Amino acid sequence: MTTTSKTIKQTDISLSGVSKIILGVWYVVASIVYLMGASVEEGYLGLEYINKWFMYVGTRYHGRPANYSSEYYSIVLPLDFIVFVLPILLYLLKIYTANRCSLVLTDKGLSGQRKKIFSTAQLQLPMDKIDNIMVTENIINKIDGGKTVAVRSASGLIKFPWVQNADEFVNATLAEIEKYNQSLKNVDQNLVSAISGNSVQKAQPEKSATQKIKDLKELLDSSLITQDEFDAKKKDLLDKM
Numbered sequence: 275m276t277t278t279s280k281t282i283k284q285t286d287i288s289l290s291g292v293s294k295i296i297l298g299v300w301y302v303v304a305s306i307v308y309l310m311g312a313s314v315e316e317g318y319l320g321l322e323y324i325n326k327w328f329m330y331v332g333t334r335y336h337g338r339p340a341n342y343s344s345e346y347y348s349i350v351l352p353l354d355f356i357v358f359v360l361p362i363l364l365y366l367l368k369i370y371t372a373n374r375c376s377l378v379l380t381d382k383g384l385s386g387q388r389k390k391i392f393s394t395a396q397l398q399l400p401m402d403k404i405d406n407i408m409v410t411e412n413i414i415n416k417i418d419g420g421k422t423v424a425v426r427s428a429s430g431l432i433k434f435p436w437v438q439n440a441d442e443f444v445n446a447t448l449a450e451i452e453k454y455n456q457s458l459k460n461v462d463q464n465l466v467s468a469i470s471g472n473s474v475q476k477a478q479p480e481k482s483a484t485q486k487i488k489d490l491k492e493l494l495d496s497s498l499i500t501q502d503e504f505d506a507k508k509k510d511l512l513d514k515m
Contacts, residue, residue, distance in 0.1 A: 287420070
């Protein structure tokens with residue numbers, strides 16, 4: 275019988291750092307520099323390409339005819355794109371990526387997806403397949419806001435940036451992993467106690483996996499173990515067959 279998983283904790287993935295402020299300051303400074311260049315016919319910063327950019331901006335701003343040579347198309351237009359268009363495109367790309375990332379902790383394990391520019395990595399990990407989960411933080415996290423949650427399994431390491439509740443999520447996941455491991459130990463102890471009957475018996479041949487599953491079913495019917503404990507131990511026995 276398939277049981278429905280219960281959501282325990284969900285990550286809050288979003289941009290909330292100073293990146294918006296930095297982007298706003300960038301456009302203010304760029305606009306001031308643009309107008310400064312537009313007020314002169316020739317630049318005065320001593321940089322050849324910037325001077326040429328200022329010169330062409332000045333002719334456009336004041337409506338004077340300009341000799342649009344190949345320099346205009348090879349220097350000025352690319353600079354316009356880098357200064358005014360590229361930053362907002364990169365920021366919108368981050369928002370698009372963050373809105374399509376998700377990570378959820380359930381009583382069965384972890385699930386979610388990590389959106390990248392040209393690909394999407396799906397994550398479906400039961401409790402016993404999670405090798406480690408941790409929180410990391412770098413300068414990018416400080417700018418964009420949040421922290422990075424890194425999940426390690428046999429298939430590799432997958433990172434989820436911009437997680438606003440990273441510490442709470444990781445702590446909850448570690449607690450559920452510990453709870454799961456403890457439930458497996460309890461199942462083993464209950465099984466040994468039920469089979470031995472708390473008395474000394476002569477050595478007997480080890481029971482088959484099928485017989486052990488039947489014993490587990492009897493424990494489940496007697497409410498000595500839970501459905502989740504039965505499913506976990508049954509899966510473990512079937513894997514060993």
